[in-house]
Amino acid sequence: MTSRHIAARGRRTGLLAATALVGSLTAGLLALPAHAATVTIAAVQGTKRLSPYNGQQVTVTGIVTAIRSTGTSRGYWIQDPTGDGNPATSEALFVYTGSTTPSTKVGNRITVRGTVSEYYPGGSAEGGQSLTELTSATITSTLSTGNALPAAFTLDAASIPDTYAPDAGGGSIEGLTLAPSTYALDRYESLEGMRVQVSGARVVGATTPYSELFVTAEPTEHPTPRGGTVYGSYASQNVGRVKVESLLTSAFPVADVGDVLSGTTAGPLDYDNFGGYGIQATTLGTLTDNALAPETTRAQTAGELAVATYNVENLDPTDPQSKFDRLAAGIVRNLASPDVVALEEVQDNNGATDDGVVAADQTYAKLIAAITAAGGPAYQYRQINPVDDQDGGEPGGNIRVGFLYNPARVGFTDRPGGTSTTAVSVVNNAGTAALSVSPGRISPSDSAWNASRKPLVGEFTFQGKTVFVVANHFTSKGGDQPLHSRFQPPARSSETQRGQQATQVNGFVKQILAVQPSARVVVLGDLNDFEFSNTVTTLTSGGVLTPLVNSLPAGERYTYVYQGNSQAIDHILTSPALTSYDYDIVHVNSEFADQASDHDPQVVRLVP
Numbered sequence: 345m346t347s348r349h350i351a352a353r354g355r356r357t358g359l360l361a362a363t364a365l366v367g368s369l370t371a372g373l374l375a376l377p378a379h380a381a382t383v384t385i386a387a388v389q390g391t392k393r394l395s396p397y398n399g400q401q402v403t404v405t406g407i408v409t410a411i412r413s414t415g416t417s418r419g420y421w422i423q424d425p426t427g428d429g430n431p432a433t434s435e436a437l438f439v440y441t442g443s444t445t446p447s448t449k450v451g452n453r454i455t456v457r458g459t460v461s462e463y464y465p466g467g468s469a470e471g472g473q474s475l476t477e478l479t480s481a482t483i484t485s486t487l488s489t490g491n492a493l494p495a496a497f498t499l500d501a502a503s504i505p506d507t508y509a510p511d512a513g514g515g516s517i518e519g520l521t522l523a524p525s526t527y528a529l530d531r532y533e534s535l536e537g538m539r540v541q542v543s544g545a546r547v548v549g550a551t552t553p554y555s556e557l558f559v560t561a562e563p564t565e566h567p568t569p570r571g572g573t574v575y576g577s578y579a580s581q582n583v584g585r586v587k588v589e590s591l592l593t594s595a596f597p598v599a600d601v602g603d604v605l606s607g608t609t610a611g612p613l614d615y616d617n618f619g620g621y622g623i624q625a626t627t628l629g630t631l632t633d634n635a636l637a638p639e640t641t642r643a644q645t646a647g648e649l650a651v652a653t654y655n656v657e658n659l660d661p662t663d664p665q666s667k668f669d670r671l672a673a674g675i676v677r678n679l680a681s682p683d684v685v686a687l688e689e690v691q692d693n694n695g696a697t698d699d700g701v702v703a704a705d706q707t708y709a710k711l712i713a714a715i716t717a718a719g720g721p722a723y724q725y726r727q728i729n730p731v732d733d734q735d736g737g738e739p740g741g742n743i744r745v746g747f748l749y750n751p752a753r754v755g756f757t758d759r760p761g762g763t764s765t766t767a768v769s770v771v772n773n774a775g776t777a778a779l780s781v782s783p784g785r786i787s788p789s790d791s792a793w794n795a796s797r798k799p800l801v802g803e804f805t806f807q808g809k810t811v812f813v814v815a816n817h818f819t820s821k822g823g824d825q826p827l828h829s830r831f832q833p834p835a836r837s838s839e840t841q842r843g844q845q846a847t848q849v850n851g852f853v854k855q856i857l858a859v860q861p862s863a864r865v866v867v868l869g870d871l872n873d874f875e876f877s878n879t880v881t882t883l884t885s886g887g888v889l890t891p892l893v894n895s896l897p898a899g900e901r902y903t904y905v906y907q908g909n910s911q912a913i914d915h916i917l918t919s920p921a922l923t924s925y926d927y928d929i930v931h932v933n934s935e936f937a938d939q940a941s942d943h944d945p946q947v948v949r950l951v952p
Contacts, residue, residue, distance in 0.1 A: 380457050385424045386433040388460055388476065393518045393533055393830065395476045397460040403484065404437065405455045407491050409539050410591055410612050410626050413445050419477075420446045421537050421612040421624075422456065425494040432522040432530075435494070436537030436612060438477040450626075453487045466617030471825035471834065473529075474518075475615045476536060496541035496610045499561040499586060504528050508581040509832045517832050528583035529828060532613065532621040540623060541610035547603045548573045548585060549908035551937040555596040558619065558908030559605060560584040568899045568910050570636060570935060571602020575909035576898055577876050581827050585908035587622030589614075597631040601905065601935035605629030619907040620828030638932040641947055643680035648926070648949040649754070649806040651813060652682035653868040653914060655943035658738055659687075660695035661706045665714075670940035672714035675748075678932050681720045682947050684804060685748040686815035688797070688870045690727070691741040698740025702729040708746065715748075723748040726756055726783045726802055731764045736795040736819065745800045745815040745869060747783070755805035757782050765789060768801050770855040777860040779803045779812070786814070786852050792844035795819070799849055799869075809864065809952040812856060814849060816869035818842045818879065827907075842873055846882035853888045857919065864952050865889070865919035870943065875901060875912050889917040892927040892948055903944040905934040916948050924951040 380401035388404060390396045406422030423436035439446075439456055440463070448454055458481030462474040497503070509529040510517050517529075524534040542561050548571070549558030562584030566574045573582045588609060590596050597605070611625040644650035656671055675685060693706040708725040716722055727746030737743035749756055759782040762768065768784025770777055782803040787793070797817040804811045819841045825834035849867060856863045867889055873879035875893045883889060893901050893912050902910035918925065929946040933939040 384428060385422065385435055385437050386428040386430065388437060389434040389536065391430065391432040391521050393473060393522070394462055395460050398462050399460065401457065401459050402478075403455060403457045404478070405453070405487070406436070407493060408448050408450050408452045408454060409436070409493050410624060411446050411448070411450060412591055412624065416443050418442060418445055420448060422454065423494050423538055425491075431524050432534050434534055434536045434538055436539070438475065438537050438612070438614070439481045440477050440479050441481070448483060448486070449489070451491050451493065452489050453491050454483050455485045455487065456481050457484050458482065465615065470617050471829040471831055472617040472620075473533070473615060473828065473830045494539055496539040497535055499540050499542050501562045501564070501584070504531055504561060504583050506583060508583050508827070512832050514831060514833060514835060516830050518830050535613045536615060537612050539610060540613045541608050541627075542586065542605070542623070543608050545605045545609060545629065546571060547599045547601055547605065548910070549905055550601055550935060551597065551599045556587055556589045556619070556622070557597070557599050558585055558587050559609070560908065561586055566899075568902065570931060571634065572902065572905060572910035572935060573908060574899055574902060575874070575911040576901065578833070582909055587619040587907070588625055589622055590625045590628055592625065592628060594628070597628070598937050599631055600636045600937055601910075602634045602636045604632040604634065606632045617826070620826065636935060638678055638936070639930045640678050641680055641928045641930050644683065644949045647807070647951060649684070649811065649952055650680070650682040650947055650949045651684045651686070651866050651868065651916070652679050652945055652947040653686045653688070653815070653870070653916060654679075654945035655688040655817070655870045655914060655941055656690065656711075657941040657943065658689050658691050658695070658741055658743065659707060659711065660691035660741065661693055661710050662695045667940060668710055668714040669718070671711065672718040672720065674932050674940060674945065675715055676718040676720035678930050679945055679947055681750065683750050683754045683806070684813060685723075686813065686868050687746050687748060688815070688817040689737065689743045690746050691738070691743050696738050696740045698733065700732050702732050702742045704729065704742075704744065704746070712748070721750040721752060724751050724756070725749075728762055728764055728783055728785055728800060730798070734795070735797050737797075743797060743817070745797055745817050747800070747802050747813065747815060749804065753806070757803040757805060757810070759803070770852070770859055772859045775860060777812075777856045777863045787848050790848060792841065792848050794841075796841065796845065801852070806952055811864045811866060811950075811952055814852070814865065814867045816849065816867065816871060818845050818869075818871045818873065820872050839873065839878060842871070842879040843882050846879050850883050850885050850888065853919065854886060857888055862921045863919060864921050866916065866922070866948070866950070867918075868916040870914050872913050875915070880915065883917065887920070889919060892916045892918065892925065893929070895927055896929065900929065903929055903934065903946060904942065910934070914943055914946060916946055918948070918950070922950055922952065925949060
């Protein structure tokens with residue numbers, strides 16, 4: 345798991361949680377002042393993202409359409425079945441009761457008095473949008489029971505605009521009047537809390553451990569051959585992506601990408617910081633399993649050098665043996681035992697225990713043993729231990745990049761002296777490039793690598809030819825504003841450091857090629873950025889590297905699925921001398937609910 349995904353799942357935290365909980369516990373004891381304005385739900389929601397009644401006490405009437413009766417974010421949704429006829433105004437509200445189970449029932453038409461609040465899931469600083477809701481609420485009367493629920497709004501290609509969000513030059517869109525027929529985010533916001541539905545929805549983000557998945561309401565939008573939706577540019581946010589969670593007591597479906605929720609999935613449209621808008625399902629479609637299978641690549645020929653990269657997601661000896669076995673099987677069977685494997689997120693010998701241990705020999709030994717047991721080669725490894733707690737990732741885990749290599753097919757040129765703080769340099773041996781130390785780290789003391797993994801360079805030989813391999817794990821996207829941010833276009837602040845890192849690696853490759861223009865260089869790993877990003881553009885500056893992902897059809901360019909977007913953040917790039925290659929991203933993890941890692945590996949077979 346990359347560090348950007350290590351986050352608490354609680355809906356409300358810290359002071360917000362305490363404040364909301366106190367309000368919910370007193371809701372049944374203290375009636376609000378009688379002068380609370382009686383208004384329609386549509387008036388509370390207004391035609392912008394923030395309620396014109398924010399912070400004020402109001403009285404509203406609606407039909408209870410759904411109840412969340414578990415957890416610390418309990419409450420219910422009410423909707424006006426008539427509405428005001430304005431498509432920019434939502435006709436529903438969430439009434440927050442905290443840890444108190446709501447006392448009303450679905451189908452009741454009730455009058456509620458409470459305080460209008462704009463709640464920012466995850467906190468305002470995260471950059472997400474707010475959820476308009478009623479807090480400290482009291483049901484003043486139940487007007488009738490057993491009412492039919494308002495018809496659900498259908499989310500599909502006809503109702504969701506193709507343009508994702510208005511462009512505010514990076515500023516907030518909260519002050520803009522909603523244009524639901526023009527912008528997808530405005531369409532969703534105009535339906536906040538209302539009953540919506542999707543029919544025959546294809547899964548584009550597999551079920552997570554938190555009982556959620558992503559579907560697409562626009563099945564023809566940038567599809568992958570395996571059923572996902574490709575994120576192919578900053579302007580291709582994929583407007584049809586909708587998260588699905590459930591308010592039902594039945595088991596949540598375990599779905600992979602490409603499966604389908606057949607029939608109708610319906611419920612109120614909610615919003616949170618873990619994916620944006622989503623359906624809190626009161627009706628859940630039936631899972632149709634399309635039997636997606638993990639991919640397998642071909643083996644390299646005798647004359648091909650196979651080089652792979654694999655993010656093994658915080659691997660350490662305390663992980664269950666089953667994880668090691670699955671990773672090993674993936675390397676041996678799905679990747680066909682590459683000659684060299686660059687690994688990312690290898691943790692130290694006791695994982696997240698923060699006690700000064702930085703060695704990872706036990707981690708490598710356990711993985712190599714599992715690979716041998718799976719029928720693979722007796723790999724050897726090369727790596728450099730990081731300085732304790734200096735390379736980011738899970739606190740105490742001391743993740744690093746490293747190499748596995750098959751000594752029966754590949755040689756490793758060991759040159760002593762490489763340490764966690766020693767910078768590798770390029771040596772000119774009469775026009776032939778070599779490394780001063782091997783393995784070595786690129787500029788480990790440069791600020792570009794603060795709290796981030798340092799690249800590892802190794803000098804390999806294959807059939808008498810030298811190949812330089814640079815393993816990378818660039819800094820995470822933590823701190824970036826989400827696609828569904830209230831700031832549009834969202835800021836990608838983490839890209840600054842990745843740009844600096846790309847400059848460092850690009851400069852090092854240029855040093856090699858300056859000595860030996862025909863040098864064979866492979867740069868690979870988890871770059872935490874896209875093929876169309878400034879990071880990759882910087883890394884390839886001067887034509888010294890070619891990103892191999894661009895050799896694939898657009899629909900196959902992905903190594904990771906995030907919030908329903910299939911995207912390429914792991915890469916292999918090669919120097920100009922390496923013109924004969926066969927490149928493959930091997931989809932074994934990212935599309936599946938059951939994963940050995942959250943990244944897909946990839947491999948290139950080269951004829952040096």
